[in-house]
Amino acid sequence: MNHTIFYAIGAVLYIVGAPFLGCLMDGAERKLSARMQGRIGPPLLQPWYDFVKLLNKQVVTVDRAQFFILTSYLVLMVMSGAMFFSGNDLLMTFFVLSTTGTFLYFAAIVPSSPYSSMAASRELIQEVCYEPAVLLLSVGFYLATGTFNARAVFSQNTSLVVFLPGFLASYLFAMIIKLRISPFDVSTSHHAHQELVQGVTTEMGARNLALFKLAEWYEMVFLYGVVAVFILNSSLVSVLAAILVDLVIFFCFVLIDNTNARVKWENMLGLSWAVTGLCSGVNLLILMMIR
Amino acid sequence: MGKVKKSPWLLHYDGSSCNGCDIEVLATLTPVYDAERFGVVNTGDPLQADILMITGGINQQNAPVVKQLYDQMPRPKVVVAVGTCACSGGVFRECYNMLGGADSTVPIDIYVPGCAARPESIMDGIMKAVELFQKRSDEHDQYEKEHKGEAGPVDPNINTARDKVKMQEMKGAADA
Numbered sequence: 211m212n213h214t215i216f217y218a219i220g221a222v223l224y225i226v227g228a229p230f231l232g233c234l235m236d237g238a239e240r241k242l243s244a245r246m247q248g249r250i251g252p253p254l255l256q257p258w259y260d261f262v263k264l265l266n267k268q269v270v271t272v273d274r275a276q277f278f279i280l281t282s283y284l285v286l287m288v289m290s291g292a293m294f295f296s297g298n299d300l301l302m303t304f305f306v307l308s309t310t311g312t313f314l315y316f317a318a319i320v321p322s323s324p325y326s327s328m329a330a331s332r333e334l335i336q337e338v339c340y341e342p343a344v345l346l347l348s349v350g351f352y353l354a355t356g357t358f359n360a361r362a363v364f365s366q367n368t369s370l371v372v373f374l375p376g377f378l379a380s381y382l383f384a385m386i387i388k389l390r391i392s393p394f395d396v397s398t399s400h401h402a403h404q405e406l407v408q409g410v411t412t413e414m415g416a417r418n419l420a421l422f423k424l425a426e427w428y429e430m431v432f433l434y435g436v437v438a439v440f441i442l443n444s445s446l447v448s449v450l451a452a453i454l455v456d457l458v459i460f461f462c463f464v465l466i467d468n469t470n471a472r473v474k475w476e477n478m479l480g481l482s483w484a485v486t487g488l489c490s491g492v493n494l495l496i497l498m499m500i501r
Numbered sequence: 502m503g504k505v506k507k508s509p510w511l512l513h514y515d516g517s518s519c520n521g522c523d524i525e526v527l528a529t530l531t532p533v534y535d536a537e538r539f540g541v542v543n544t545g546d547p548l549q550a551d552i553l554m555i556t557g558g559i560n561q562q563n564a565p566v567v568k569q570l571y572d573q574m575p576r577p578k579v580v581v582a583v584g585t586c587a588c589s590g591g592v593f594r595e596c597y598n599m600l601g602g603a604d605s606t607v608p609i610d611i612y613v614p615g616c617a618a619r620p621e622s623i624m625d626g627i628m629k630a631v632e633l634f635q636k637r638s639d640e641h642d643q644y645e646k647e648h649k650g651e652a653g654p655v656d657p658n659i660n661t662a663r664d665k666v667k668m669q670e671m672k673g674a675a676d677a
Contacts, residue, residue, distance in 0.1 A: 240537075249535040256540055259507035263551070266505050266638055268575035270548060408546040415548035416575055 217361065221296035224431065225288060232427025233257045235434075235460070242464045261423055267416035272321040279320065280418050283313035284425040291432035297361035301348045307432075308344075310425075311337045314410060317422075321413035329409035333397040335475050336387050339482035343384035346490045347436075350377040353497040364442060369451075371440040376493025378440050380486045382459065385433050387482060391463055393470035394478050434460070505551075505577075506635035508540045509627065512550030514570055516603065517593060518557025521617030522584035526556060529620045529627075541627060547573035552630050555603040556618075558586040558593050564606045571607040577637035579630040582609045583623055585616040 236257040244251025253259075271277070290306040293299075311333070318330035348358060354373040355363050363370070371378055387394040398409025406412065414422055437459060438452035473481075515523045529536050530543055544550050547570045559567060571580065582603040585591040590601040603609055610633055613626035 244535070244537060248532045250538045251535070252537050252540050253507075256508070259504070259540055260510075260542075263505040263508040266642075267551075267577070268641075270573070270575045272548075408544065408549065411549070412546055413548065415546075419549060 213361065217295075217297040221292040224291050224295040224435075228288075228291060228428050228431040229424055232430045233261070235430055236423075236427060239460075239464055239467075242461070243468055246464065246468045257423065257427075261420055264416055264420035264423070269416045269418075271418075272323070272413045275320045276317050276413070276418055277421075279313055279317040280414070280421045280425075283310060283317060284421050284428070286310040286313060287425045287428045287432070291428050291435070294360060294432060294435060297359070297364060299358050300351055300360050300363060301358045303360070304344050304348050308337070308341060310429075314422075317418075318410035318413070323413050325407045326410065326412045329397050329406045329412065332406075332475060333410050335479060336390070336394070336397050339394075339479055340384035340387040342483065343380040343486040343490060344388075346486065346494065347377050347381050350374045350490065350494065350497070351439075353494070353501060360439075363439060366443050369441050369443045369448060373497065374440065374493060376489035376491075378437075380489040381436065383482060383485045383489075385437075386463065386466065387478065388433060389430065389463070391467045393466075393473045394482075395472055396475050396478060399472075504635070505638045506631045508542075508551075509631045509634055510542045510544045510549055510551050511554050511627070512544060512547055512552070512570065512574065513554045513556070514567060516555060516557030516563050516567065516587065517560045517599065518584065518586045518591075519617075520557075522556035522587070522615075525617045525620055526554065526583060526623060529623045534620045534624060536624060536627065539627070539631070547571075548575065550574050551578060551634055552627065553578065553580045553607075554583055554627075555580065555587045555607075555609075556583045558590045559600045559603055559606050560593075560596075560598045561600065562598070564600055567603065567606050577634060577641055579610050579634045579637070580607055581611040581613060581626050581630050583613045583626065584618045585614060588612045588614055591616065 234254065237252070237254040240256060241251045241254055286306060287310050290303050290310060293303045293306060315330050315333050315337075318326045318333060351363050351370070351374075352358055354370055355366060357363065390398055390400070392399070396409075398406075398411050411419060411422055434456050437456055441452035441455050442448050513523075513526055528534060530541070536543075547553075551574075553571060553574060555567065571578075580603070582588050586593060587603045587609075590599055590605075593599050594601060600606065611626050611630050613622050615622055618626075
């Protein structure tokens with residue numbers, strides 16, 4: 211009973227707090243990026259200013275369906291995150307996350323603009339790249355703990371990274387693709403513009419783009435939360451360790467973003483499946499042997 | 502209502518020019534001048550842009566492009582002409598294909614002179630544009646507040662020829 215309340219609080223904290231945390235992380239990313247390039251960079255709260263401005267702009271609608279689809283995208287994203295932080299079934303959580311990606315694809319393809327449509331198909335390719343790693347991850351959690359139940363997975367005596375280092379590696383690789391960090395920002399880029407104008411967000415303006423940003427903040431917190439699961443165990447010190455690991459990974463991702471050029475989607479597909487197959491696959495085989 | 506001036510997103514269009522101002526606009530975004538510290542993002546998407554920055558003059562070929570970019574930008578929006586060519590047509594003014602400066606096609610709010618315009622003056626132009634952007638946003642909110650629930654076009658910034666034609670069409674349809 212006590213635990214149920216604890217997990218319910220987790221879900222509520224995620225729904226209320228994730229936008230703020232995600233916004234801060236987004237701001238920190240831009241600031242850190244700028245410092246790496248020898249610039250002063252925007253204020254930490256810049257993403258928030260952008261968000262407020264977008265809500266204040268005139269709504270120019272290319273296709274009315276887009277608002278509905280983007281709202282679904284946001285709701286599903288919040289749902290998958292809340293399911294995760296409230297300790298629901300992990301397999302289900304990751305399935306809802308996959309559905310979320312599909313809604314982004316629909317949001318990009320309904321305006322039938324050439325740039326947006328092409329970016330939408332690229333978004334599907336991104337999904338094909340990161341999906342195996344994410345789905346295999348739930349298998350890994352199952353093999354290591356004997357259950358898909360997130361609550362049981364969260365409260366292990368030893369950190370899961372001991373059993374699942376390969377899964378962590380391929381998950382981090384998938385995360386780079388999922389967060390659209392350069393070199394894998396083929397569907398849309400966070401910086402200036404790319405060869406497809408703004409990729410999937412080309413036809414999103416004002417309110418619609420704000421919705422997309424909000425969903426991205428939720429997504430960011432959720433994805434970093436999954437990394438924390440690898441580190442967490444029943445001791446309190448592990449919480450600190452998890453935060454530290456998240457910070458280190460955050461820094462590394464910004465560094466990767468700043469030092470890599472975009473690759474072709476063929477390379478992304480080959481590389482991501484190779485990494486998933488090697489790291490997750492070998493880890494999976496070893497787990498199956500020792501069990 | 503909201504503070505919008507902290508997040509000006511630029512759309513840069515290079516018209517008929519020698520590309521000098523074009524390079525200076527890029528220089529404005531590099532580490533030395535770092536326009537991003539004011540929240541400036543150089544977006545390539547008119548749907549997401551707040552400030553249209555035009556370098557170079559307007560000729561027969563690019564006039565419809567500039568006009569379309571302007572029309573695609575959601576309100577409130579500000580237009581900045583950067584460099585002598587965008588301000589007046591510059592050395593190309595008398596060419597047979599030229600229409601003149603950027604104000605021959607779209608209404609310009611801020612003129613940044615110079616050949617080529619220095620990054621410092623471009624930055625200054627952006628800052629002036631940002632103030633105007635906030636003012637327009639406030640005016641828009643005020644107008645919406647006062648005219649809440651009223652039918653018809655509720656925007657005071659109707660300033661393109663296409664908008665005027667559209668309004669006349671709507672009026673004609675309403676009368677008939």
